[in-house]
Amino acid sequence: MGWAMLASMAVVAVLALVLLRYPRKLWTVPATALMLGAAGYAWQGSPGLPGHPVVPGGQRVAVDQGLIDLRDAMFGKYGTYAWSYGNLADGMLRQGDRERAVKVWQGAVRQVPGDVALWTGFGSALAEYDGNQISPAAQFAFDKALALSPEHPGPPFFYGLALIRANRFAEAEPWWEKAVALTPEKASYRPALVARLLTLEMFLQEQARREGRPAAGPAR
Known part of the structure; x- marks a missing residue:
């Protein structure tokens, strides 16, 4: 799922650049940012770990x-x-x-x-x-x-x-x-x-x- 989301972000970024008519000569800047993000995820991400719901830190206590x-x-x-x-x-x-x-x-x-x-x-x-x-x-x-x-x-x-x-x-x-x-x-x-x-x-x-x-x- 992590890689799929990363790929989706890349597609969305490309579409945004086209719609905003961002100069093609400067496309290397956002491309570099995406590549750095992908490298960081590959280095520190853990897509193989199972998901789990977030549990609140503490439950309220009824004080007498x-x-x-x-x-x-x-x-x-x-x-x-x-x-x-x-x-x-x-x-x-x-x-x-x-x-x-x-x-x-x-x-x-x-x-x-x-x-x-x-x-x-x-x-x-x-x-x-x-x-x-x-x-x-x-x-x-x-x-x-x-x-x-x-x-x-x-x-x-x-x-x-x-x-x-x-x-x-x-x-x-x-x-x-x-x-x-x-x-x-x-x-x-x-x-x-x-x-x-x-x-x-x-x-x-x-x-x-x-x-x-x-x-x-x-x-x-």
């Missing part, structure tokens, strides 16, 4: 606005590093660019290495980028967040969420219990954490019932 609101409520919103970098990373995710979303959080922890919210976001982004599996890098980021602020409910909650996304439900339960225990009674986001924990407990109890195991009751 409820989790974004929860993150903002737990770590603070306007004027905080987590809010600024989180918005930027969320935008990258909506465009389907998980790699750039991770790099946003990576740049954030480099700029502000003592911010617990940034390390938590970095861990969540790494886990999602790795196919919802907690890689050593994601584990390191979560461990860093947990060590920076042991009394903050954010790191244990989002670490538990990463465990759930990795289908490690039983491991997630104590982390969500810890997040609820660390949350002040009057915190606006406490009902959301309690509701998620109750849902997880009900799921685990049903799973235990189906497998014929004794179901553990709520630890709270």
Whole structure:
């Protein structure tokens, strides 16, 4: 097909020269251009390779606005590093660019290495980028967040969420219990954490019932 298209271009070029009454003495100029194009195609072209459709670089990701609101409520919103970098990373995710979303959080922890919210976001982004599996890098980021602020409910909650996304439900339960225990009674986001924990407990109890195991009751 490549050679056929090249030949067609040559025919069209000759017809254009005739119709435009291009001086025959100068026909060597376009002829030289065509010859150079043919030589370049013969040198670097690959007409024997099979064709294939072009695949888009990334698919848009549906970002959970409820989790974004929860993150903002737990770590603070306007004027905080987590809010600024989180918005930027969320935008990258909506465009389907998980790699750039991770790099946003990576740049954030480099700029502000003592911010617990940034390390938590970095861990969540790494886990999602790795196919919802907690890689050593994601584990390191979560461990860093947990060590920076042991009394903050954010790191244990989002670490538990990463465990759930990795289908490690039983491991997630104590982390969500810890997040609820660390949350002040009057915190606006406490009902959301309690509701998620109750849902997880009900799921685990049903799973235990189906497998014929004794179901553990709520630890709270």
